[in-house]
Amino acid sequence: MAESIVSLSDVKIFQGENLILQDVNINVNKGEFVYLVGKTGTGKSSLLKTLYGDLPLKEGNGMVAGYNLRQMNWKKVPFLRRSLGVVFQDFQLLTDRNVHENLKFVLKATGWKDNKLMEEKINDVLDKVGLRSKGFKMPFEMSGGEQQRVDIARALLNSPKLVLADEPTGNLDPETSDEIMQLLFQIAKDFNTSVIMATHDYIVINRYPARMLKTERGHVYDSASVTSTY
Numbered sequence: 001m002a003e004s005i006v007s008l009s010d011v012k013i014f015q016g017e018n019l020i021l022q023d024v025n026i027n028v029n030k031g032e033f034v035y036l037v038g039k040t041g042t043g044k045s046s047l048l049k050t051l052y053g054d055l056p057l058k059e060g061n062g063m064v065a066g067y068n069l070r071q072m073n074w075k076k077v078p079f080l081r082r083s084l085g086v087v088f089q090d091f092q093l094l095t096d097r098n099v100h101e102n103l104k105f106v107l108k109a110t111g112w113k114d115n116k117l118m119e120e121k122i123n124d125v126l127d128k129v130g131l132r133s134k135g136f137k138m139p140f141e142m143s144g145g146e147q148q149r150v151d152i153a154r155a156l157l158n159s160p161k162l163v164l165a166d167e168p169t170g171n172l173d174p175e176t177s178d179e180i181m182q183l184l185f186q187i188a189k190d191f192n193t194s195v196i197m198a199t200h201d202y203i204v205i206n207r208y209p210a211r212m213l214k215t216e217r218g219h220v221y222d223s224a225s226v227t228s229t230y
């Protein structure tokens with residue numbers, strides 16, 4: 001049986017006192033690529049924040065990468081985060097150091113100590129995103145697409161079971177978006193990493209079709225489900 005990486009059942013998601021999403025039942029398996037779509041303000045970010053422990057799960061049950069969201073507390077959140085890779089549209093590299101040093105900074109911040117292992121890991125993730133020879137470059141010397149690749153490399157540092165990508169192609173031209181999509185699909189396929197990607201970009205979705213979760217009127221509709229509106 002396929003291994004489940006995300007499993008939400010009868011979940012309600014709140015922002016403060018406001019109920020944003022209800023009856024959320026989602027299962028994402030290992031290595032699966034899933035889009036998260038929906039109009040602005042319908043709850044995509046709230047759903048992602050629930051998955052990475054930024055919004056506490058108050059109702060329903062949720063497991064992410066083996067962590068029980070109902071039993072999360074501030075001590076456990078960093079462990080959950082380490083088993084996830086989060087990619088943002090507007091991630092900023094530290095401008096005063098090169099790509100390699102940026103990645104090393106993240107490794108150290110997440111508890112890595114051995115220099116040799118850190119070097120190996122950095123080379124490994126740069127290889128995965130096709131930037132092996134660009135580690136010495138300063139952020140201002142990189143194109144938008146290259147910076148997005150570095151962000152994906154950063155997300156892969158701790159060998160995540162799940163990558164959450166929030167509008168990763170939002171600021172990119174169509175050709176560069178294509179490259180990033182190919183990379184994200186390759187990561188899902190080659191490393192069996194699940195990817196959930198929030199996007200408004202239907203051009204990208206049409207070119208790279210995959211299962212879709214759609215937030216609408218307080219619910220999440222699943223294109224893989226028979227009751228879906230697709």
Ligand SMILES: Nc1ncnc2c1ncn2[C@@H]1O[C@H](COP(=O)(O)OP(=O)(O)OP(=O)(O)O)[C@@H](O)[C@H]1O
Nearest residue numbers: 015016020038039040041042043044045046047215
């Ligand atoms: N920190 C917050 N406090 C209170 N309400 C919030 C907060 N963040 C978001 N909301 C509200 O929750 C609802 C869902 O917002 P959310 O950011 O999850 O939507 P979204 O689908 O991700 O939108 P976008 O596509 O614009 O990012 C909106 O009504 C928003 O106003």
